[in-house]
Amino acid sequence: MTENTQQGPHNHHEPSTAAPADLPTQYAPAEVESELYERWVARGYFEADAKSDKPPYTIVIPPPNVTGSLHLGHAFQHTLMDALTRRKRMQGHEALWLPGMDHAGIATQNKVEQQLAEEGKSRQDLGRAEFTERVWQWKEDYGGRILGQMRRLGDGVDWTRERFTMDEGLSRAVQTVFKRMHDEELIYQAERIINWCPRCLTAISDIEVDYQDDEGELVSIRYGEGEHSVVVATTRAETMLGDTAVAVHPDDERYAHLIGQRIKLPLTDRDIPVVPDVHVNPEFGTGAVKVTPAHDPNDFAIGQRHQLPTLTVLDERGVITAHGPYEGLDRFEARSAIVAALREQGRIVAEKRPYTHSVGHCSRCSTTIEPRLSLQWWVSVGPLARAAGDAVRDGRVEIHPADLSSRYFEWVDNMHDWCISRQLWWGHRIPVWYGPEGEVVCLGPDEQPPTGEGWHQDTDVLDTWFSSGLWPFSTLGWPEETADLRRFYPTDVLVTGYDIIFFWVARMMMFGLYAMDGTPPFRSIALTGLVRDAHGKKMSKSFGNVVDPLDWMEAYGSDALRFTLASGANPGTDVPIGEDWVKASRNFANKIWNATRYALMNGATVRGPLPEPAEMTAEDRWILSRLGAVVTEVDGYYDDFQFARLSDALYHFAWDEVFDWYVELTKTTFQRGGRAAEVSQRVLGEVLDVLLRLLHPIVPFVTESLWTTLTGRESVVVADWPVDSGFRDEPAEQEVAVLQQVITEVRRFRADQGLQPGQRVPGRLALTGTPLAAHEEAIRSLLRLEPAGEDFTATAALPVAGVTVELDLSGAIDVDAERKRLTKDLGLAEKELRQTGAKLENAGFLAKAPEDVVDKIRARRVAAQEDITRIQEQLERLPRG
């Protein structure tokens, strides 16, 4: 903790012990949330102290793009990360949740270029320096938007440690890693076929290419003449201008006579060789393939095997550069023009036919990718990827849920070298300088560039994921040996989507292991699914089902959104969300609000020691017993990132057990007053105190408002996380279970009889000698039973679990309704009797089933028999209709 939370001006008690009556009857989130958040920040609750002696707990945020705004996916992951850090902070850890943003090279550059285009300008018009200046300005203007949204969500991040992938410290980290890897030849320059986006005008890596099935046309073209001819098939006819061979399978007898021969390439004055290559599939098409080494990765490989020349015929914008009639045509125009010309020459042997094939598109702008031969920088991933795989394989890093680790392995075990250079202007410039004599110098962060004529820096920048990959340690000060780095690295858990395993997770693993001497960047990886709409459909602009989380937060409160997201968070699975569900969560928050308000009005308190169990009623002991169990249950779920289950457990415990049953059962105790009331008031205070603390990480705002009011203390943010008291009371739990059963049964009877819920009915309770004797008053109150008068004649008797309840309905009983209900129940009980009987007569079952299961079946049979007897008695007692 920082000085803010220690003794000091901020430590005074807020005037938070408002009289309960002052609390409005409905929770109004919008009014309190932002105020509470700013108070937390001002008090420094979220600031981590590297010098503290508490055990550290660290999460670095997946840095959102500066260009972006908060979408539901962020809100979802942030809710989980916030809950994890808030809980650990309450558990006494030095919890650091480190925020920041990613410069998002290509995405941001595109955005600013779009803006320029609206002004009729291009980045070239501005020049590199002015353009990057403009991007920085843009970042200043819009980049902080998402940070404001994070505050709205309640993200308890340490704002004093906010980082940006392009800030100075992170740039030093980038340069340091680059130089070290360059010197160790893990980074190298090579000319290869890369994925080129003719619109973004840059290379992109394999995973930045989205493949879609596109309708293309497969045309078959005859190369050469007569005996010396061969038919090839292609979907990219325009690349034929760059063909430097035709390849056939070496064993393909159809073409044996051509191997080693040269044939005429149509539309050109060139002859190209026919080469044998085992990678040609004789079954596909004609079994002969045109080879364009400069414009196709496979062809490039064939070219290398046969020392074929590479002939570039398309420029960076996808325009034909080959001399001749097609020069200057766009690749798609050239395609039609060339097919037309070939047809005219009678070289199209089979008419072109529709052909669906997978075509790569730029993931940033959807432009069709053009494979292109060019000189780029690469990371040699072999040893790094192996280490990244091993760290998970040997258990140093755990992936949750475990079955998604196969996706991780699939990637790291088959990784190709990573193209890291981008022909962009926005990003970390490659720290390599070229001299006039062909010198190549890679510089570290403190080294001065060479001076003198003819020296120039590489013009490319690094893939944005290069700096993201350093995030877990660069944000903590690396390469400096900072206190933060020593204290908070490695981080405890990475919370991110399974869709980003390749882009980010694997790369952080590689870089972390490499730069931090084999220490993986996190202990656990908690993978989340994607947020989808209420029908499980992907949210996308084209569907029109995208929701701005701010809208829902404004309407229902941040807590409601957070609780909804947490409730849907089953590890690694997608989360559907709809407005109705957020409403339901808002209702839950309101329920918490009102239940606490009621409790305060009835004297619930946290003051003084908890009374001895001997002084408590059964319901007091029951709810405390359940409370302890819930604490342990919730802790278990946190350990496995089971947010849906812990939310569900808390929801039902709070609403069903505490708010419905316990609160209702204690009403008569409170009315009666006395010592019993004091005991229950203290118990209710205890239950709410613990419950609000348990709920706080998920719904921080409403719990803060209520907890400070309830306890008069500073803030639940810095309260202790509840510990299971260990108190359990099995008899009390059973007693309350019977009580619930009796009450429910009578209520059902009343409902069936059409009695108004408020209508008082003379009733007689035979409770003496049963465990429920002490509950008579509560039962009478809940069931609206009046004392029976002189002329009481029972017309209905409901024996449940040994308790008999008789009601005098003054002859007004609806016999038909009651007979119908009883007959139905009788049928069910008889069925149960048959089924359990069959089981217990089954020798195999008795021999092999575990004892507790057999006992359970026996108990069920006994219960069924009792039910039958009881129901039959009741049926007999009914007046004839």
Place this chain on the structure above:
RNA sequence: GGGCGCAUAGCUCAGCGGUAGAGCGCUGCCCUUACAAGGCAGAUGUCACUGGUUCGAUCCCAGUUGCGCCCACCA
């Protein structure tokens, strides 16, 4: 082409060898002095299909069908 996952109430999803669960929705009654954003009671399922293992299968195994996702150098 390779790999993975899913099929459970009207909808969205939990569960998982031993009496089918939740939320929302639905039906009926109720503005009961905490809450109508609420209370009480209730209805609703060949747990995709076919076989197998088992005393017992929604759950395990095999196959079928239908969806979804990931990977791949589909000329």
